[in-house]
Amino acid sequence: MSKQQLNKFYLVSTLIVSGQLLAAPSLENSVLKKDGNESSLQEFLGKVVYVDFWASWCAPCRKSFPWMNKVQSKYQQQGFEVVAINxxxxxxxxHEFLAKVPAKFNLRFNPDGDVATAFDLLGMPSSYLFNRQGELVQRHVGFYEKHTAAYEEEIELLLKE
Structure with missing residues (x-):
């Protein structure tokens, strides 16, 4: 088994054992855009969507932003969107965080934290991968650079569907 396959097996088996694979947050939640207007995550239906929750105080979030910039740029033309919810x-x-660590993907804001509660957020950052039908297919707690190849493989598989 290759290192990449082993990483993917580890991620999927961890999710199955923890019971998280079947949890189903939805894209129906409303969040705020940069301009303060309310927006539904359903605007991204029909695309593969990587929803990431972050905060300015989150050290691993600083590491995840460059990777999210990369995958947004690499896969956007294939119907992929990163949506990072602060x-x-x-x-x-x-905004101070974003001045230091720019985002080249969709930003949304949820200062009340109700969307994070609806997603049953377990840690920071946490990410949720949805298929084109808006169904949750993967969840990750934390961001680990050593797993980025496996994260990217999950995205590529969904883009081929």
Whole structure:
């Protein structure tokens, strides 16, 4: 078994054992755009969507942003979107973070944290991968650079469907 296959097996088996694979947050939740207007994540239906929850105080989030920029750019033309949802209560903290760690993907804000609660957020950052039908197919708690090849393989498989 290759290292990449082993990483994928580890990720999937961890999700199955933890019972997270069958949990089903949806894209129906409303979040705020940068301009303060409300938006539904359903605007991304028909695309493979990587929803990531982050906060300005989250050290691993600083590592995940460059990777999310990369995959957004690499797969956007194939129908892929990264949507990063900030949970900072103080938007100034989020904007300070973004000045240092720019995002080239969709940003949304949820200062009330109700969307994070609906997604049953277990840690920061947490990401959720949805297929084109809006069904949750993968969940990751934390961001690990050593697993980025496996994360990317999951995206590629969904884009081929």
């Amino acid at each position: 949970l900072d209560v103080d938007s100034a903290s989020a």
